[in-house]
Each structure stands twice: as C-alpha cells, then as structure tokens.
Amino acid sequence: MENRRVPTINESNLIYLVLGILLLTLGSVVQQINLNIGLIITEYLLVLLPVILFLRYKNYSIREVLRLNFINFNQAVFVFFIILFSYPIAVFLNFIVSTILSNFTNATNTGVPIPLSLNEFLISLFVIGVTPGICEEVLFRGMMLNSYEKLGKNKAIIITAILFGLFHFNLFNLIGPMFLGIILGIVYFKTNSIIASMWGHFINNSLALTIGYFAMQRVGELEDIVVNNPEINQYQEIKVTIIVLFIISTISALMLRTLIVHFPEKKDKIDNIDIDEQIEYEIEESTEVIEKINWAPVGIVILIFIFVNAMFFITL
Structure with a gap:
C-alpha cells in the first residue's frame, strides 16, 4: 500500500x-496589488507548486499521477472543437444563473478581465490562458481526478467537476466551470493524458478572452444600437438573449456529442504500464475503495464558498 501510484481521496x-484557503487569503492579497502578477503567483506558487511538492514528498510518480502522455494531432484537433462547442453551453448556463441572481442583487459576473489593447491581449493569453491551463489541470484533472477514479470514472468526473466549480468561489461563475470540468474530465480519460485537458482549458480561456477583446473593439457600435432602439427594454433583451443562446447551445450540444462519440482514443497502451503492473495496480486500488473517505475538507470548502458569496450579497 505504500507504493500506490496515485494519492488517496x-x-x-x-x-x-x-489550496482553497491559500487562494482566498494570500491569492486575493497579491491579486489586489497587481492582477496579472498576482494571478501568476497564485497559480504557480499557491496551486501548482504545493501539488508537485506533495507528490514528490510522498514519492508518487509525477508522470504516472498526472498521466503526462503525448497526444496526437487528431486528438488535439478534436479537443479544440469539443471546447469550441462546449463554450456556448457554458456561457448559456452562466447566463441563466446570472439572470436569476440579478433578481436578488445588482452585482454581475465580471468574468475574466477584458484586454483593451493587443499588448494586453497577448499578456492575458499567458496569464489567463496558459497559466490556469497548466496549474489548475495539475490539481484537478491530474491529482484529484486520479484519486477519485477508484470510485469509477463517471463519479470521478462529476465530483471533481463540482469541486472545480466551487474552487472559483463565485456563485455567478459556478455552473459554467462545472460543465467545463466535466468536458475536460472526459477529454482527459479519452486521451489518457493531462496534456489534452491542459490544451482544452487553454482553448476555453483563450476563447473567452478573444471574444471579449473583439467585442470591446465594437463597444461603440453596441452602444449606438442600444441608444437608437430605446423601445427594446431590459426584459426583452434578456428574453432574446436566452432564446439565441438556447438555440446555439442546442446545436452545440449535438455537435459536442458527435465529437465525443467519435473521439480518436488510444487503446493500445494504458499509461505505458505493462499488463502485470496494471493488474497489481487495479487490485491495490480495489482495496483502497473500502477505506473510509473523509469528506470534511470538501464540506469546509463548501461552507467557505457559501460564506464568501453570502457576504458578497450582504455587502451589496
């Protein structure tokens, strides 16, 4: 039992x-001082580094835990389009939640910072695209998904997706990340590689940045449309937006299902472990399943999530 390949649940x-506590304390402080530098510090020093140090300290194989396996070109293309068609669905889910919450507060989901210039856009691609794609994937699809896999892949994907959403500590941005977490978990198991989920995470964040960047270039035109059409009230605008997003999401869901069903999986190797090692690993894991799971840490994070968002609403 001392040579388990993955950490326990x-x-x-x-x-x-x-890491959730570090994110809300030290991470919040450094991000308030300087957002970009603070995000880099938060992701690399408060999320990625502790996970790597823990795996090294416990003598887990980083390569096996994270499944650092290469993906081929076809898989990379499939992941790109899977995320492309997943994005409208995530936006739709977040919009529904935001619309409901707007009845109780004037706050809105700020989302990712929108770059105003090309230079800011390129910097943001690294800070908000590349960085979370690496650091957060190591934590959630790397360590946590592998730990929970002993409960079954479907359960592991759903549980870690929920934990991924909670880790954002933002009620406005909860359902979208949960949905993304499910998609990234599927991609991770389909390819048997964290590189695929890192690539997908990067595409998702970069897509949000790109849309926001080009939308800001047309902000004047959008304002003119609103000014020149005063008969369009807020409720009509929300209704039209919901209908449009629902149609786009429905089409996207159909395309997404097709892509996942026909995804080019690797079936010739399992983490580059030979058959005898894999059988021994599975026996070892089946023994671990009977261990009692301590849900207290997750429960504490949920309570913190509720407290943070409750205080946010109260202060408004």
Whole structure:
C-alpha cells in the first residue's frame, strides 16, 4: 500500500482545502496589488507548486499521477472543437444563473478581465490562458481526478467537476466551470493524458478572452444600437438573449456529442504500464475503495464558498 501510484481521496481532499484557503487569503492579497502578477503567483506558487511538492514528498510518480502522455494531432484537433462547442453551453448556463441572481442583487459576473489593447491581449493569453491551463489541470484533472477514479470514472468526473466549480468561489461563475470540468474530465480519460485537458482549458480561456477583446473593439457600435432602439427594454433583451443562446447551445450540444462519440482514443497502451503492473495496480486500488473517505475538507470548502458569496450579497 505504500507504493500506490496515485494519492488517496483523503489526501487530495486535504490538499484541495489547503489550496482553497491559500487562494482566498494570500491569492486575493497579491491579486489586489497587481492582477496579472498576482494571478501568476497564485497559480504557480499557491496551486501548482504545493501539488508537485506533495507528490514528490510522498514519492508518487509525477508522470504516472498526472498521466503526462503525448497526444496526437487528431486528438488535439478534436479537443479544440469539443471546447469550441462546449463554450456556448457554458456561457448559456452562466447566463441563466446570472439572470436569476440579478433578481436578488445588482452585482454581475465580471468574468475574466477584458484586454483593451493587443499588448494586453497577448499578456492575458499567458496569464489567463496558459497559466490556469497548466496549474489548475495539475490539481484537478491530474491529482484529484486520479484519486477519485477508484470510485469509477463517471463519479470521478462529476465530483471533481463540482469541486472545480466551487474552487472559483463565485456563485455567478459556478455552473459554467462545472460543465467545463466535466468536458475536460472526459477529454482527459479519452486521451489518457493531462496534456489534452491542459490544451482544452487553454482553448476555453483563450476563447473567452478573444471574444471579449473583439467585442470591446465594437463597444461603440453596441452602444449606438442600444441608444437608437430605446423601445427594446431590459426584459426583452434578456428574453432574446436566452432564446439565441438556447438555440446555439442546442446545436452545440449535438455537435459536442458527435465529437465525443467519435473521439480518436488510444487503446493500445494504458499509461505505458505493462499488463502485470496494471493488474497489481487495479487490485491495490480495489482495496483502497473500502477505506473510509473523509469528506470534511470538501464540506469546509463548501461552507467557505457559501460564506464568501453570502457576504458578497450582504455587502451589496
């Protein structure tokens, strides 16, 4: 049992709690001083580094835990289009939540910072695209998804997707990340590689940045449309937006299902482990399933999430 290839669920849950606290404390402080530098510090020093140090300290194989396997060109293309068609669905889900919450508060979901210039856009691609794609994937699809896999792949994907959404500590931006977490989990298992989920995470964040960037270039035109059409009230605008997003999301869902069903999986190798090693690993994991799972760390994070968002609403 001392040579397990992946951390236990309890170990992952504890790391999840500690990193969540670090994110809300030290991470918030450094981000308030300077957003870009603060995000880099938060992701690399408060999320990625502790996970790597923990795996090294416990003598887990980083390569096996994270499944650092290459993906081929076809898989990379499929992941790109899977995320492309997943994005409208995530936007639609977040919009529905935001619309409901707007009845109780004047706050809105700020989302990712929108770059105003080409230079800011390129910097943001690294800070908001590349960085979370690496650091957050190592934590969630790398360590945590592998830990939870002993409960079954479907359960592991759903549970870690929920934890991924909660980790944003933003009620306005909860359902979208959860949905993205499910898609990234599917991609991760389809390719048997964290590189695929990193690529998908990068595409998702970069897509949001790109849309926001080009939308800001047309902000004047959008304002003119609103000014010149005063008969369009807020409720009509929300209704039209919901209808349009629903249609786009429905089409996207159909395309997404097709892409996932026909995804080019690797079936010749399992983490580059030979058959005897894999059988021994599976026996070892089946023994771990009977271990009692300590859900306290996850429960604490949920309570923190509720408290943070409740205070946000109260202060408004």
